[in-house]
């Protein structure tokens with residue numbers, strides 16, 4: 097058991113009595129409107145209560161013991177809407193069957209870090225959410241002590257029932273909820289010992305599962321409000337172009353069209369030009385999606401050149417030039433790499449490349465906005481509601497207190513919905529049209545107005561001495577825009593002479609975070625390179641890495657190494673054992689890789705067989721160390737999705753530009769992995785070490801790119817350096 | 830604008846829309862049936878899959894004027910309260926991540942299993958290949974289709 101200071105500010109525990117609690121009743125907006133159904137659908141054990149008593153910002157309890165937990169963070173498919181409430185319910189000590197989960201709106205006074213990004217929700221919520229549950233439990237206990245007239249220390253809880261040790265007196269949470277909600281917030285609470293967990297560690301099913309499989313309204317695109325119109329935009333067709341003139345004479349008169357508006361988003365592009373590319377877009381507003389789509393096509397817009405119109409070929413040449421530069425400033429240097437390379441008996445040098453990538457969330461960008469002169473009311477899918485509300489306030493010249501954001505379930509994020517320019521556009525369109533609107537991007541708009549994963553190149557060099565040891569390691573990366581190198585990650589710390597460099601070329605193409613930023617490229621490159629080094633010195637690739645980790649553990653080079661060599665080696669050992677690495681099977685070509693990012697460690701083995709004359713992925717094995725696994729089923733799903741995402745993008749996907757124009761605009765030209773290309777089987781194992789939990793949304797993706805490249809080499813005899821690998825003909829059927 | 834009467838989820842339903850309006854937008858904008866999703870609009874992703882006379886079709890490229898007497902089934906009409914064996918299998922395997930593609934996946938799987946009650950892994954992959962899951966739930970979908978085949 098650990099004692100935790102609650103540290104809550106009063107506002108986060110605003111108490112609303114049942115009498116004054118109109119706000120507690122369900123049904124005041126679309127989101128809440130569907131909540132009544134959610135509640136009805138989710139409840140298996142109890143009827144809907146008459147009153148809800150707010151215990152704190154995260155939970156309310158009905159007089160019949162039903163509990164509503166508000167899940168604070170955006171749900172983009174990483175399953176936090178299930179796993180975060182599990183943390184609260186655990187410490188509250190209730191039956192999960194008595195819990196109903198709702199998405200909380202954005203409220204910076206009540207919640208911390210309402211962000212979906214960096215795989216940090218569970219890591220950050222681990223203590224605070226359990227504390228919220230434990231605090232409410234303590235208040236319920238105190239209320240029960242008053243009612244039962246016994247000392248609070250003699251009371252215990254189990255599954256929502258409070259019982260007295262020395263008598264047969266019991267009372268339920270529901271019966272004391274009203275009194276408990278009036279009790280002073282305790283300054284300290286006790287958290288459970290992990291061995292007493294009853295909900296954490298259980299495979300709890302997705303709380304929205306029923307709604308998802310029955311097609312109920314859940315997503316931003318499903319949102320509707322009375323009087324709402326549909327809006328769509330036209331943006332410049334090329335990066336480096338801007339609006340010159342609009343002829344909307346035809347579009348305006350078309351059936352169902354309310355108006356055409358030029359929307360000035362320069363407040364964004366001026367502040368963050370590498371992320372927000374366009375300073376003006378043209379919006380069409382009308383009654384229905386199809387009518388607006390027709391009018392959008394009927395617009396006659398002239399665009400003009402505002403900047404360089406870039407080509408992917410030029411990006412590539414430019415990056416080559418940067419890599420060839422002899423005087424790059426070191427990000428990290430240990431020992432004397434140049435001497436070690438001079439003294440080497442063998443040097444291996446390889447260059448790896450990857451293209452820009454679009455996020456392609458299956459639900460395209462969209463947002464609802466209802467803006468008046470006093471307030472802006474926004475609803476939709478966004479990973480960063482706080483940032484978005486600030487940007488909206490700026491763009492409207494409105495106090496941020498008057499901007500409200502509610503979050504829907506989100507049809508994928510992958511980093512794309514960190515960048516809420518579409519929220520600002522929706523607000524400005526609503527203001528211009530003087531109507532509530534829902535802005536919808538077509539797939540083409542979404543793909544060609546991206547905040548792309550940068551294109552990357554990296555050059556690796558390894559020096560091998562006459563004793564067949566790797567004596568020096570040199571990594572030099574470049575990206576458009578932003579380089580891919582993490583200078584303090586493995587094998588930094590394990591090699592005597594080490595040099596890391598990182599550069600960025602400028603581009604007018606907007607770029608940003610994409611699931612596991614930088615790692616989504618560098619992990620695969622690094623792990624493929626280490627495979628070649630291991631081969632060159634005649635070692636098993638797992639043994640080779642384990643020896644490096646031994647060195648990093650016993651005698652680390654430098655002080656900034658950002659990984660724990662023991663845990664890193666641990667996942668490699670686990671994947672070796674679980675996959676039966678040491679008993680190689682004929683006809684199965686295997687590759688291995690391990691990577692650390694977002695505070696979690698993942699090792700993977702990819703097995704490739706030949707099927708219909710081409711390599712096919714038979715199985716992927718993962719060993720994962722993310723500390724305590726909150727929800728094993730959800731955790732497995734994240735690892736499976738992450739590795740399929742990694743394989744898919746390494747094999748098939750690319751975004752390219754010609755004269756600034758995105759060359760892929762829909763799924764007929766932008767390839768995503770499909771059923772037939774997916775691994776036939778996946779097996780995932782977790783290290784059980786009782787360490788506080790860390791992220792899972794991203795770490796499953798990066799290493800598999802390396803394991804895949806290494807397995808493909810075994811299967812084809814050829815090393816693959818340039819993503820997407822399937823551009824090589826022998827990999828396609 | 831023109832008036833159309835369609836046979837939707839077992840009910841005769843009237844809508845007044847332009848004849849070239851795809852069924853997808855008729856369902857979503859005019860009938861408030863939003864379980865049929867928009868993902869690409871060009872018959873590439875399968876998010877908009879519905880059944881037309883029990884055959885899986887892409888609602889995004891199917892103009893309302895081309896449907897006459899045929900029976901249209903959307904996810905909302907697949908079963909009462911999600912009790913179709915495919916929906917139940919989806920819940921059992923906790924397939925969804927973001928969940929956005931899953932109604933389309935379910936509709937494709939349900940039509941496929943009507944034709945092939947006992948499919949092999951390869952047949953499942955081929956039948957489902959037109960449905961993209963950006964979150965990568967493919968192995969769970971395969972397992973769920975097998976469970977549904979067993980239970981139907």
Ligand code: FES
Nearest residue numbers: 868869870875889
């Ligand atoms: S929306 Fe119809 S197939 Fe993609």
Ligand code: FES
Nearest residue numbers: 927928962963964
């Ligand atoms: S679950 Fe997200 S697209 Fe399939």
